[in-house]
Amino acid sequence: MIKNSKKIVVCPLDWGLGHAARCVPIINALIDLEHEVIIAADKAPLSFLKTTFPQLKFVQLPGYIIRYTTNGRMSLKMLQQLPGLLRSIKKEHQLLQNIINEYKIDLVISDNRYGCWSEKVPSIFITHQLFIQAPYGKKWLNKINHHFIQKFNECWVPDGEGKNNLSGNLSHTKKLNATPTFFIGPLSRFSGKDSFLELKYDAFIIISGPEPQRTVFESLVAKQAKKTALKLVVVRGLPSENKIPEYLQLKNLEVHNHLATELFLGKLSQSNLVISRAGYSTIMDLAVLGKKAVLVPTPGQTEQEYLAKYHVEKQHYFTQTQQEFDLEEAIKKASNFKGILLKNQFDLSGFLSERIASLK
Incomplete structure (x- = not known):
């Protein structure tokens, strides 16, 4: 273990596997930098990450219970469930403090889990949604969004900062005033992995x-x-x-x-x-x-x-x-659409090394 090794807890949101999957390159880079990684997750992301990183420690951190509709009118449904969501955020915040104390955590990395911040140790928030797009209550949703993001020491956006970006207005409308924000390039568990096989499936x-x-x-x-x-x-x-x-x-x-x-x-x-x-x-x-x-x-x-x-x-x-x-x-x-091919030039390992060293 290196001299400046940190105990870092990574907390991905449990809505599908996407948040957990994009944490994979970050976890790999942290392991390569010889930090001790603990994963706090729930449901399918917990299962997925246990399979991907069987050597790591895991803690179950219950996620947000959201009821989805079958008729597609999700915006109103989300607004109706906002009080329950805020209670879940408060509860996960309290549970995180127990994890920090028990495992002597030095740094928290939260992927879209609003309650995973701490006043005791530095906390990072990962999101591609600096500016939520919604037909109803957009102003209030973003007010709540920014209220929680500002509780973190830094915000990391998994996208490029320039015009050729993947998230559009979700991340590129304007800059957040209160929280230092870094564009860290797209995060994919497939970065650097080439596979050229004969086509077999439609x-x-x-x-x-x-x-x-x-x-x-x-x-x-x-x-x-x-x-x-x-x-x-x-x-x-x-x-x-x-x-x-x-x-x-x-x-x-x-x-x-x-x-x-x-x-x-x-x-x-x-x-x-x-x-x-x-x-x-x-x-x-x-x-x-x-x-x-x-x-x-x-x-x-x-x-x-x-x-x-x-x-x-x-x-x-x-x-x-x-x-x-x-x-x-x-x-x-x-077949008439061109797709995208990005060559990720961002030095994730160098970025993590620099930011972790600077956060006290």
Whole structure:
């Protein structure tokens, strides 16, 4: 262990696997820098990170309980659940203090967990949503967003700072006044991993996100795949599951509940294109790998709806709403879009080394 080694707790949000997946390069860099990493997570992210880093210590830190709609009117639903969300943030803040005391933590890195800050030790907030996009209550949502971000010592944005960025107005509207903010480049567990394999599948389909919409989309894909001769790989984003439901057991579907990083990359490389939600972590992965894609935003998730619109306007990726989703048409039209290929030149290890040394 190096002389200036720190005990660092990493806390990813548990809404899908995206936040946990984009923490992988940070955790790897911290390990390479010989810091001691402890992961505080819940549900699927906890399962995923335990599989990825079996050598690390883990603490269960309960996530936010959010009820999603089946009709897509999520903005109003979120506003209605705001009091409960604020209670969850207060509770996780209290639980984090226990973790800091028990494990003698020197630094907290929180990926979108608003309560994971401390007055005892420096705290970092990772987000690509400095400015939340919403049809209702946008002003108040951003007021709350900035109120919590300002409790952290620094804010790290996983995107480039210039015009050729991936998050658009979510991160590039203006600068935050109170919190030092750093653009650290896209974070993908696939950075630096090249895989060139012979094409074997028409599409690699990633089913992800919160219920009930995760299952709604999965059922839609299965129903349409049954009517085609398309050869498809489906990854369900359920690392804790062991069984495959009967409706997915089709001749032209190869279905996995979860795939470890190397296997995931291999299957993806053998696929002509990707069909997925318009989650920001997925978009970072697509950009690093240079894959063409169809983005299907989770209904009512305004961030995903904004990102899908932003990237279709830039001619990066084809998009369809879940309601209008047509598997064969999507694959056909996606080939007319150019995609993105980013070569991540950002020195993440150097950045972490510098920032950690400066935070007292």
